[in-house]
Amino acid sequence: MSLSNKLYIENINHKYKDGRYILDDISFSIKEGETVTILGPSGIGKTTLFNIIAGIIVPSSGKIFIDDKDYTGKTGVVSYMPQKDLLLPYRTSYENISLPLEIKAEKKEIIKDKILKYSDEFEITNLLNKYPSKLSGGEKKRVELLRTYMMSGSLMLLDEPFSALDYITRHKMYKWFNKIKSELKLTCLIITHDIDEALILSDKIYILNQKPANIVKEFKIENKDILSLEVIEIKKQILEILK
Secondary structure (H helix, E strand, O other), X not given: OOXXXXXXXXXXXXXXXXXXXXXXXXXXXXXXXXXXXXXXXXXXXXXXXXXXHOOOOOOOEEEEEEOOEEOXXXXXXOEEEOOOOOOOOOOOHHHHHHHHHHHOOOXXXXXXXXXXXXXXXXXXXXXXXXXXXXXXXXXXXXXXXXXXXXXXXXXXXXXXXXXXXXXXXXXHHHHHHHHHHHHOOOOEEEEEOOHHHHHHHXXXXXXXXXXXXXXXXXXXXXXXXXXXXXXXXXXXXXXXXXX
16 A cells, blocks of 8 residues: 555445445555546446445445545545535525534634635635525536535545536536646545546546446546547547446
C-alpha cells in the first residue's frame, strides 16, 4: 500500500444473505487529487461497492484504507453524494449546504464563513437564498456538490452525479466540474454507466463486469477530448468489454 494513496480498496468480497456473491476480490487505489471512475452496467454492484467504501455496509471480507488507516465499516469519513436528489425542499440552498456542518455542531459564524468561502467557486452565490424548486438541474447539482464537499472535502464519492441532467447541461457541468476539482485538488471516486462521462471526468477508469462483479480492465485517461482518435479507441475497447 503506497503512502501516496488517498484510498486503497483491499480484496473486497461481498455476498447477499442467501450466500450469493455480488463483489469478487475488488482491489484498487486512488492517489491524492485523482478522479477515478468505476464504470459498469446497471445492477452490477457499483452502488454496493460505494456503500462499503462509505462504511454503510460492512463487506463480507476485505479492507478499506483511507490515508493509510483502516476505516472498514466506519461512516462519516468520506463525502458521499447519492444518485437521488436529496436537497430538502423546505430549506434554502444555504440551509441545505449548511446541514452537514450543523450535524457536526459547528458554530453559525464558522458555517457562514465556510459556505461563503466556496460559494463563488461553485458559482452559487446568487442561489444561496433560493429554494430547490426555484433551481435548474445544473444549479441543483452545484448546490449538492458543495454540500457534499462540506461533509469532509478530502474524498468525494459521487454516484451517477450528472445522470438526471439533459445532454447540453450535462456537458456544461462536465467542464465546470473538471475546473473545480482541479482548483480544489479534489480526490473523487465516481460511479457511472455512461462511457463518455467516465472518459471526460477521469484520470483512471476501472471496468466492473461479470457476476459476481470484479475489475476486468483498467484504463489511464490522459486525453479528455472524446473526439480524439486515442479516446475513441479506448471507448471501442470499453464497449467491447461491456457488450
